[in-house]
Amino acid sequence: MASVEARQTRRSGRDAKVYDVRFRDPDGRQRKRTFGKKGDADRFAATVEADKLRGQYIDHSDRTTVAEYARAWAAARPHRPTTARRVSGLIEVHIAGTRLGSRRVAAVRPSEIQAWASDRAQVLAPSTLRSLVSLLRSIYASAVLDRLAPSSPVVRIAFPRYERPRVVPLSVEQVRDLADAMSERHRALVITQAGLGLRIGELLALRVEDVDFLRRAVRIEWQFAPKARVRSEPKTPRSRRVIPLPQTVADALAGHIATHPPGSDGSIFSTQAGTRLTHHRYGSELFGAAVKKAGLPVGTTSHDLRHHYASVLLAAGESVVAIAERLGHENASLVLSTYGHLMPDSEERTRRAIDDAWCAIPAPLTAVTSR
Template identity: 40%
Template sequence: MASADHGKGKRWQVRYRDASGRQKKENFARRGEADARAAVVETDLNRGQYVDPREQRITFKEYAERWRQMQPHRGGTAANVERCLRLHAYPVFGDRRLVSIRPSEIQAWVTGLVEVRCFTAQTARNSAAKVKQVFNAAVRDGVVQRSPCAGVKLPSVPHTEIVPLTAGQVGDLASVVPHRYRALVILGAGTGLRPGELFGLQVKHIDFTGRTVKVEQQLQRVPGGKGVHVCPPKTRRSHRRVPLSGIVATSLKEHLDNFPAHGQDFLFRNERGEPIHSSRFYEQIWRPAIAKVELPKGTGPHALRHSYASLLIAAGESVKVVAERLGHTNAAMTLNVYSHLFPESEDRTRAAVDTAFGALAAECAPDVPSQSED
C-alpha cells in the first residue's frame, strides 16, 4: 500500500514496498504531487506494472548492452548482434531513455533504413528484429510496460526463388579451385552440408565402410579476432548422418591420398595445414572460382547446398527426407525455401482421385435402357 505523509525537511514523502518487498521512498515538494504519485504506484503495483524510477532512467544502449552480454549467442551470432546494434540502433536510440522511445520513432527508423540508408528490406527487418528483442526483454524485466516495436510495419521482402547450380556448374567449380579444395566442392554438392559444417569435418566423421558422413560440429571464426573455434551445429536437428554417394566417397579418398590426415585432423586445411573458415575461403578461393566459370557475382558457397537439395527433389525424395538431409528444423522450412522446385502435382491428384473412385463412378452411372429391335 502506497502512502503519502509529511517527511523529513517538511517535504511530502511517498512510502511503499515494491513487487519484491523492498521498501521505497520518494519525496515531493507538494502534497498534491505526493498523493498523485501514491495513487499511481498503488495502481501499478496492483496491476503488476510497477517500474522502479531508477530503471526508468536507463538508456537504450545501457539496457541493450546488459541484455546482449547475457545472451547465450554463439560466436557468429554474438558478433552480428553487437555490430547491428552498434552501427544501426545506437546512433539513433543509444542515449535515449528506454521508456521515452515511442512506436512512431521506431517506425520512422525502420523506414529510414530502407529509404534513406538504402538497406535491403531483409537487412532492415533483421535490424528491427534485434531492437525488438531488446524491448521484449525490457518488458519481461518490467523496465517498460509495453514494447514500442509492437505494431511497427516492416518492409516486405521481395520473393526470390533459389536457382540451384547444375551438375555441370558444380563440375566446373571443382575443376578451377585449387586441388586441395576440389573434394570440398564435390562434398558440399553431394551432401548439402553448410559451409561451417564442411570446414568442421574431421577425418573421424567420415565412415567409408557405411558410406556416411556424421555432422556433429561446425567451424566458425573467432568473433573480433583471428583464428577459428569448433562449436555445435546450427540447430539440434543439424546433428545428423548424411549418406555418401560412390562419387563423393571416391573424391574424399583421393583427397586423403593427396593430403593425408587422420582421426582428429580436419579434413580440409589450408597450405600451412591450418583449419579454414568461411570468410577466408570465400574471399581467397570461392570468389575467384565463380568469376572463372562466369557464375553470378553474388553466388555463395551455400549454392552447393541448394544444388544438393534440388537433386533430392528431382529424384522424388519427400519433403521430410530432404529436411532431414539438410538438417532443417522442420519440413515447413524446407518447403519455404524449395517449394518451387517440387514438381507440380495437379495431374497426380486428379489421377489419384479417379483411381480411388473409378468403381464408384461406374456404379453411380445412370442406367440407359437398351433399345429393342423392331
Template identity: 35%
Template sequence: MHRDSTAARMSTVFRTHIDPILGHLPMVQVRPSHLRAWVKNRSQVLAPSTLAVAYSCLTAMFNSAVIDRAIGVSPCLGVRLPGVEKHHHHIPTPDQVHTVAETLPARYSAIAYLAAGCGLRGGEITGLEVDAIDFLRREVDVRQQLVCIAGRKPFLGPPKTKTSVRTVELPEVAAFALETHIKRYSPIEIEIDDETDPRNPRRRLAKLIFLSSTLNPIHRSDWAHIWAPARDAASIPKGTGLHSFRHYFATLLIHNGASVKTVQMALGHATPTITLNTYVGEWPEPHEKTRRIVDDALSRVPGMCPDKATRR
C-alpha cells in the same frame, strides 16, 4: 543464449545501426514512434531482409526488458517493416558443379562434391575430421562445424541446430573425390580449440580433412577469395556462394520424389517448416502429382484403346 557467431553478428548490428540512433534514449522512454522513425531511417541504407535482421535484435532486446520487468510493454508492438521480396535461390546445374570442382585449387576440389552431393554446409565441410568419414558404409557423420568469428582464430563448435547433428549418405562421386583428396593431401594433426561442448571447452589435436595451403583451418574470409574465380569460371552469378550447392542437393532430392521429412533430415533443418518455406516452389503441385500417379497406374489398362478413352 546466442551462439558465438550469432552474438558477434548481433553485436555488430547494435553498434552500427541501433546505438547511434536510439542509444541516447533510456529504454523506458522508447516509444513506437521512435521505432517507426528508426525503421524509416535504416530503410534508406539497408535492404528489407537486412533491416528485418536488425529489427529482430531490437525486438529481442525489448522482449527481454519486459521479462525482466524493466519496462511494461515492448514498443516494438505494431511497428511494421517494409515487405521482404521472396528470395530466389540460384540452383547450379551439374555442369556448373563440375566446373567449380575442376577450377578450384586441387586441395579444395572435393569441397564442391560434399556440398552438392551430401548437402553439407560450408562450416560442416571445413570442420570435418578423418574419423567422421566411413568409406565402407558410405556415410558421413556431421557432429561439428568450423566457426569463424572476428577477433579469434577458427574453432570447432556444435552444428547449427540440434537436428544438424546427423549421418548423411556418401554418394560415389563424393567418396571418390574425398579418397583422391586424402591420398594427395594426407591429413595431419593440428591444435585447435574445441567448443562443441560449451560446458567443456578444450584445446586438442584434430585431423581436419581440409586445411589451407599454410596447413591452417580454412577461414571464411579466405574461402571467399578461393571461391570467386571458380564461381566466375562456372558462370554462377556474383553474390552466390557455396551454399547454392546445398540448394542443388535439396532440389535434386525433391525432384526425384523425396518427402519433406527426408529433405529436412538430410539437410539438418530444425523443422520441416523451414524446409518447406525454403523450397516451397520445388515440390510438384498436389494435383500434378495426383494426375501422374493415376496415369502411371491406369494408362495401360488391357483392352482400353485411345478412341474409346476419348469417346466421351
C-alpha cells in the same frame, strides 16, 4: 501503503503548497513523487499501489537508456561467440548509433520505434532489418519483465514491401564446371559440399574419422565458425546428423585423402602447409575465382551448393522431412518455404488430383422425360 503529505515551498518567488507521495517500490526501496495538486497526488498514490498488486509497477524515475539496457541484455545472454559478435554489432551500430539509443527505456513510444525502423530500412537489407527489429523486440520483452517499461513499444511494425527472390539452383553440369575450375587440391571441396549439402563451416571441419566409407555415411559433429581457431559444436542440435555418403563423394574424398594427407588438426581439407582452410580462403578467394572461371552467375556462393543438394533430392522424390534432416534444419517448413517451387511435376499432380477425385464419383443419370 502510499501516503500523501502536504508541505509549503517557494515557487517563482511565492509560497506554494505541494504534495509528496511516499511509497515503497516492489524491492522495498523508499520512493517519493511530488505533485502540485492534491488530486494528482491521490490518483498517483492509488495507481502505484494497484500497479504493485498487479505486478505492473514501473520505475519512471529510472534513467537507463535503450542502448545501456541493450548492452546489458546482450552481455547476460548465453550467446555463442559468433552470435555475440553479431548481436553486439547490431546494437552498437543500429541502436546505440541512432537517436533511439539515447532515449530512456520507459519513455519510448511505438511511433518512435516505427520511425526508427523506417530509417534503418534505408541502410539495411530486408532480412537484416527484420532480424534487427526482432532483436529489439526481445530486448524490450526483457525490459518489461524487469519493470523498466509498462509494455513493449515494438508492436505492429510496418516493413517495406519485399519479396524474397526464388532460389534458382545450380545444375549438375554447372557444379561439374565449378569443380573443374578449382585446382586439383581443392576440387573435392566442391564435390563434397554439393554431394552432402554441408554448410561451409561443417565442410571445413570434416575429419577422416567423420567419414565411414564402409557404412557409406558421414557424421556431422563439428564446425569451424568464421574466424574461429578451434572446432565448435554445430549451430543447432539438429545440425548434428548423419548424412548418407554417395559414391561420387566417396570417390572424391578417397582420392583427395590419398593425394593430400589430412592437416595437423585432422582436417581433411587443409593448406599445403598443413593448416586448416579458412572461410575466407575457400568461400571468397578460391570459390569466387572458380565461379568466374566457370562462367557461373555473378553472386554465386558456396551456399548455392546446399541449394543444389536440396533441389536434386526434391527432383528424385525425397520427402521434405528427410531433406530437412539432411540439411540440418529444425523443421521442414524452411525447406518448403525455400524450395517449394522446385517440387517436381506439381502442375500435373494438381490436375491429376482433381480429375481422380471427380472420376471417383459416378456422374448423375440424365433424367428421361416421357411423352
